[in-house]
Amino acid sequence: MRPSACPGLLRIVPALDGGICRVKLAAGALNSAQALAIADAIDEHASGIVDITNRANLQLRGVKRGQEDALIAALLDAGLGPQNATHAFADDVRNVMVSPAAGRDAHALFDTTALASDLLSLLQGDARCAALSPKFALLLDGGERLMMLDHPHDIWFSAMPSGDRAEPLFAFGLAGCPPVAAEHANALAAVAASDVIALTRALLHTFLDLATPEHARMRDVGAVHSPDDVLAHAVRKSGVSLLRGEPVERWRREPADALRRLGAFQQRDGQRWHVGGQPALGRMNSAMLRGLAALSQSNEGATLHMTPWQNVLLTDIGTANVTATLQTFETLGLATSTQNPLTRVIACAGSTGCAKSLADTKGDALTLAARGVPVQTQVHLSGCPRSCAAAHCTPFTLLATSPGRYDLYTTHDPRERAGFGRLLARGVTIDEAADLLNASAAPPFDEPFDA
Ligand code: SF4
Structure with a gap:
């Protein structure tokens, strides 16, 4: 063995x-x-x-x-x-x-x-x-x-x-x-x-x-x-x-749509729906679990599914219960819409849980989400290069270099998807990263930015 x-x-x-x-x-x-x-x-x-x-x-x-x-x-x-x-x-x-x-x-x-x-x-x-x-x-x-x-x-x-x-x-x-x-x-x-x-x-x-x-x-x-x-x-x-x-x-596989992990989508039988919500940074407490269990029990045949995007999908919800289910998700603290920036950040355990981490990635991710993250992107905060929170390339990665400071990478260019992608900025704070990310929809980054 x-x-x-x-x-x-x-x-x-x-x-x-x-x-x-x-x-x-x-x-x-x-x-x-x-x-x-x-x-x-x-x-x-x-x-x-x-x-x-x-x-x-x-x-x-x-x-x-x-x-x-x-x-x-x-x-x-x-x-x-x-x-x-x-x-x-x-x-x-x-x-x-x-x-x-x-x-x-x-x-x-x-x-x-x-x-x-x-x-x-x-x-x-x-x-x-x-x-x-x-x-x-x-x-x-x-x-x-x-x-x-x-x-x-x-x-x-x-x-x-x-x-x-x-x-x-x-x-x-x-x-x-x-x-x-x-x-x-x-x-x-x-x-x-x-x-x-x-x-x-x-x-x-x-x-x-x-x-x-x-x-x-x-x-x-x-x-x-x-x-x-x-x-x-x-x-x-x-x-x-x-x-x-x-x-x-x-043969090429039809593209998938990760956004279907959030909100309500009709299932193949045309009668029932799956409803998805994102707990902040994929972390749940016991109260959230109990609330989800109660929601599952109150919808006959419904089952909870965890997803690789670190969120929860409740399947087999009858049409009449979709709105109430979405509301309960939100009440429990699970975001059901991509409008919520918490659906666009992921982070590893960070320095509160892992000795290898150079920064408090979880806390910094919440700060970043509060500053706003551009729609239709995803930012991954990693305490070290092992990348425990993401097995896939995310559009942006903040790799910790010291407490509160990160190197910022992007994989926007498909030719630069090795590792975390291209280095955009060295040693930035979360505030500086937020500014760069929110400006990223406009001009492309040419040279790495040194904080
Ligand atoms: S990515 Fe590194 S710092 Fe973060 S949990 Fe994994 S080993 Fe620890």
Whole structure:
């Protein structure tokens, strides 16, 4: 089994503000009983705070010393553990990202809910997966309009139109993202939906066959073996038929729309809606969780979903209840409109929770939001280059250099998207950053600005 320092449900790791316990949610979903159980657990055993992560999981902070076992027991009792809680690896490998609106999004080509559940069972049930890194992650994209497409995944599948074929197809690739723009890397091949599980098992085993102890991710193996070699190895193991050639090379995924995470959107049945709201900086307290659980219970069949944008989606709301649901979100402190600048800033734990942080990113992000952030942009504040709050490129990043000071980067130019992008200004205060961001809609930045 691969050793890990990452937090998990069964492995609480220390931080400045106490222990961190990460709860991996199947497809990001949380039922009302589980939300209440977490609210009680964080009040009793931790600091009363939970963060939504950029993989649509939950991270409980401030776990009290000596309370770890009681917290773990409460979470397992609520059904938040892996299928087989005696296998510690089964918790670590639960990394399958789907749309928070899977099975409901009106634009989807395929309902991925059953297939995602089968992928999770494969990861938790195959003993060889104990050797995978807890960061090794799969993406299963049904073609939803609300879909995170910017996070690189070790293996990704994306539904593509199948023409005359009876069965839907999934394009797939390794160590990357589904291609949306012309300059993105093509899919490797496509496979029938019924072969996704067999191919995934073969790709996982191929990775484990080829990886050395230093290789944690598919990109590490990809640095030594070509994608075609990896694929040929997997096909020999699985025997699945692949579609290759021009239709796959030409295929581009329809752009997604992250703004659908906020407000109300009609689901595919035309009868119900999903409603989304953003807790400030993805952080919720127990009162918020209890309010969301009550809202879920008062709407029959409604389910809470965490999203990779660190917000909450409540699905299956009847038309008559949409307005009241939006109002309750706002009352609980979840912003439902992009007009609220808090929907445009994200920040890592910062110096109040993480010893690596050079600044109080959470506090500074709230100050920045109060100063205003331009509409249709996003600003990420990171306490160090590890970028825990964002696995994707944000238009602007403030990277801490000392308390209250940051380097400002942008990825506005698609040619400058490596790392955080192009350096715009060095060592600026939050006030100076706000001025620069709010002026950014007008003239382009030419030279880095030194504060
Ligand atoms: S990005 Fe750096 S400073 Fe922020 S939480 Fe992660 S490790 Fe800590």
